[in-house]
Amino acid sequence: MLKKFGLIGMIACSIFAFSFPGQSEAHANTHTVQKGESFYKIATKYGVSSKQLQEMNDKETSVIQPGEQLKLPVVPDDYERDLLSRLVEAEAKGESYAGKVAVATVVLNRVESDLFPDSIHGVIHDGIQFSPVLNGTIKQPASAESKRAVKEALAYQGYDNESLFFYNPDKAQSDYLSEKEVTTVIGDHVFLK
Known part of the structure; x- marks a missing residue:
């Protein structure tokens, strides 16, 4: 009987330990700068360009301070x-x-x-x-x-115009989207933020 409960417990733990594909975070959204780090070192760690990392964080210079929070690009699996x-x-x-x-x-x-x-x-x-x-x-x-x-x-x-929405006005109408700021129009799609 004890073996049966142990087996059931192991199965339950396994189910919770393994997430479904894509359900877990494929990236961290931020990085806390540690002493001695640079944009280059942080970018290399996450597999992105240091210029992109600098641009995403609105930094005109490469100066960063320990404890500072940096936004990271999405790095999907x-x-x-x-x-x-x-x-x-x-x-x-x-x-x-x-x-x-x-x-x-x-x-x-x-x-x-x-x-x-x-x-x-x-x-x-x-x-x-x-x-x-x-x-x-x-x-x-x-x-x-x-x-x-x-x-x-x-x-x-980090280089875009921050669009959060898009739609094809020939196929859909939305009062909600009509209140948003248009960022660009490409082909049949209107992009907004």
Whole structure:
């Protein structure tokens, strides 16, 4: 009997110890500067460029102080990179390459925003935000162009106009979005913040 409870306990612990793909954080949103660190050392640690890290934190110089909190770019795992590529494919199929990059950038901006979940998976599966999640088209594979657009959007973090929303006004109307500031229009999509 004791063995049976032990086995059940081990199974229960295993279920809680292993998370589903994309459910865990693929990145940390901030880094606390330690004595002796530089933008270069921190960027190398996280696999991003020091210029991108500096730009994301609105730093005109490379001076940082111990204890300072730095925002970090989103660094997704393979699952989240594929998920984002499939979303871009489904949402921006037929749009220009720039439109695909912009759609991926909206998702990454949402990860960084306090208004949305802190992971790509969380943002994409947040309620009824994206129609491809609802209609199942997100399950279709991404094209090489959509994958390349995601790669560019990841490298572009910190240099964009902070768009958090997009929609096609020919297909959808929204009083909520009509109150937002338009950041750019690319193809059939209007991007807003």
